[in-house]
Amino acid sequence: MSGSPKIELRKARLEDREKAIWVESKSTPNLSYVPDVFETFVSDEVGEFSVAEVDGEVVGCGKFTVVPDGSAWLETLRVIPERQGIGVGKRFYERWLEMAGRQGVPTMRMYTGVGNVVSKGLAERYGLRLAETFRGASFPCENGSKGALQRSFKPVTDPERAIRLLMPLSEGWRGFHVVNRTFYKLSPALCGHLVERGMVYEDPDSGSVITLGARFQPERMLHIGVFGGDAEACLGFALEKGLERGVARLNCDFPTSATHVEEALTEHGFSFTPSEFICMEIHLDS
Numbered sequence: 001m002s003g004s005p006k007i008e009l010r011k012a013r014l015e016d017r018e019k020a021i022w023v024e025s026k027s028t029p030n031l032s033y034v035p036d037v038f039e040t041f042v043s044d045e046v047g048e049f050s051v052a053e054v055d056g057e058v059v060g061c062g063k064f065t066v067v068p069d070g071s072a073w074l075e076t077l078r079v080i081p082e083r084q085g086i087g088v089g090k091r092f093y094e095r096w097l098e099m100a101g102r103q104g105v106p107t108m109r110m111y112t113g114v115g116n117v118v119s120k121g122l123a124e125r126y127g128l129r130l131a132e133t134f135r136g137a138s139f140p141c142e143n144g145s146k147g148a149l150q151r152s153f154k155p156v157t158d159p160e161r162a163i164r165l166l167m168p169l170s171e172g173w174r175g176f177h178v179v180n181r182t183f184y185k186l187s188p189a190l191c192g193h194l195v196e197r198g199m200v201y202e203d204p205d206s207g208s209v210i211t212l213g214a215r216f217q218p219e220r221m222l223h224i225g226v227f228g229g230d231a232e233a234c235l236g237f238a239l240e241k242g243l244e245r246g247v248a249r250l251n252c253d254f255p256t257s258a259t260h261v262e263e264a265l266t267e268h269g270f271s272f273t274p275s276e277f278i279c280m281e282i283h284l285d286s
């Protein structure tokens with residue numbers, strides 16, 4: 001057969017499960033979460049989990065997710081190595097731009113490793129530009145010594161209260177809140193979403209606030225979104241929660257320019273990812 005291979009994108013179906021998992025295992029062998037999110041992704045009625053077929057075989061997947069502030073999060077883009085470089089990734093971006101246009105989505109974002117030149121170049125080709133650079137930090141819960149119990153932290157259940165507590169942290173965290181490498185913009189809508197998910201805690205005694213939780217794979221690690229006030233009290237509380245939930249580690253992805261965050265994490269014994277990752281974005285309404 002001659003000519004370029006036929007690439008077709010379509011919404012993923014439940015029966016694509018094994019193929020999507022296979023695609024992920026081949027394209028990101030050291031990263032696996034599709035088995036845990038597949039059903040949730042497929043049942044997304046606002047966004048879309050899509051698969052790409054080349055000559056009738058599933059070779060790629062990608063997810064367009066609308067997050068609480070109304071922007072789109074482009075995630076889980078994977079193409080098997082044998083079919084990379086033939087335009088499958090570009091077809092995903094074209095589909096996503098079309099979906100964003102149809103839904104009036106004002107902004108699209110994605111993240112990638114700072115050294116992933118293909119992923120970055122692909123995003124740039126469609127107009128995405130660097131929004132912020134991040135580094136990951138993690139702490140094995142077993143290393144934690146039980147300090148003074150942070151009993152005065154309480155869940156925040158009022159969205160307005162969460163907005164008052166969290167929005168002032170925005171500048172220090174460069175406007176981002178990251179959980180499971182999903183880069184949300186810190187917004188009143190996100191604060192409401194975090195309250196709904198039981199992820200906001202405050203300690204009125206020390207004037208501290210922290211967000212904790214997971215978007216998926218909650219059994220693996222406890223993510224720290226943002227914290228403010230008494231960092232020691234916040235991180236001590238995060239450790240208590242981590243131990244209570246039986247997770248192996250705490251994780252916090254933070255903007256590299258937020259030196260106060262890095263200092264607090266260093267002081268608490270967190271270790272840092274060797275390489276950075278970047279969040280890229282495009283504003284479609286401007």
Ligand SMILES: CC(C)(COP(=O)(O)OP(=O)(O)OC[C@H]1O[C@@H](n2cnc3c(N)ncnc32)[C@H](O)[C@@H]1OP(=O)(O)O)[C@@H](O)C(=O)NCCC(=O)NCCS
Nearest residue numbers: 027077078079084085086087088089090118119121122125
């Ligand atoms: C990143 C990935 C999804 C790209 O998919 P793909 O189907 O190979 O990409 P395409 O062939 O559609 O697009 C190629 C485009 O990437 C960009 N690109 C490729 N190589 C590049 C390079 N060395 N420098 C800069 N840009 C580059 C170009 O824009 C190119 O299009 P062009 O040549 O027409 O300008 C794929 O390589 C992959 O699955 N990688 C492993 C998983 C991964 O890194 N996922 C994304 C981030 S988590």
